[in-house]
Amino acid sequence: MKAKIIITPKKAVLDPQGKTVQNALEHMGYQGVQAVHVGKYLEIELAGSDAESARKRLDEACHKFLSNPVIEDYRLEVE
């Protein structure tokens, strides 16, 4: 099994990286970029086939360790 985790800064948190990338895109002539959010992507390879229990454990790991709930949101997929 493989888990995919996408971590992004919360909307209320300053994201100077996103803002800088947005500015660069605009300078390059890419029109219509309304916002850019720079986050992290993790791929986790898992033994076993019980997707539901893996999701439960990884959800806990995301909350406790892989993301910081003060400043980040996450999305978790297990496939």
Next chain:
Amino acid sequence: MNFVVLQFPASNCDQDAVHAIRVLGHSARLVWHKEKSLGDAQAVLIPGGFSYGDYLRCGAIARFSPVMQAVKEFADNGGLVLGICNGFQVLTEAGLLPGALIRNRSLQFRCEHIFLKTLTTDSPFTNAVPSGKLLRIPVAHGEGCYFADSETIATLKANQQILWQYVNQQGQPDPMASPNGAVDNIAGICNSRRNVAGLMPHPERACETALGCDDGRLVFESMFRFLEKAAVVRAA
């Protein structure tokens, strides 16, 4: 007084912290991150650096090291804990201090001297700071922008938990005086019990006039004074 300075892989201000405490006439020793006990300690310093390469998030991995469990127990029992720079990041990740430290608004790594205003002397970390005295202390960080939601900031203010603020030379909290864009120019805070504090600037790098300024010693002298008073109370 016996100070303990934690040492993680890629801590790089650990020796400076030990040196500063010894220069100020007290004893300090290093404790490796795999240790489960702090031994005989009156205070713990979590030093600056890039613990575990700053991988994932600054301080995120260090907080799960065995020694941090001992630090948590030490803090729960009222022991003094001060996190400097990366140490501040470790304390917020560990939930011992509220909020988080994120990338500097400028995206620059800032390495310079700044001015700090001490907002309250009612703490073990600030009681020796003379009224109105601005501290000139170096900073060196890329991710020191303090962030917390507005509710948390309001609580910090109401409880006088904001210990230091970046100010200009006139003592005003001008946003331009902040090296990182922190909310309300916050440079350092303490917990509600006032025994755990963190700050981004490096007082341990400013304890001798040979280094350009010695304002940083006021932070450690506050801790010595608090601990000496506590010892007198215990003996009485």
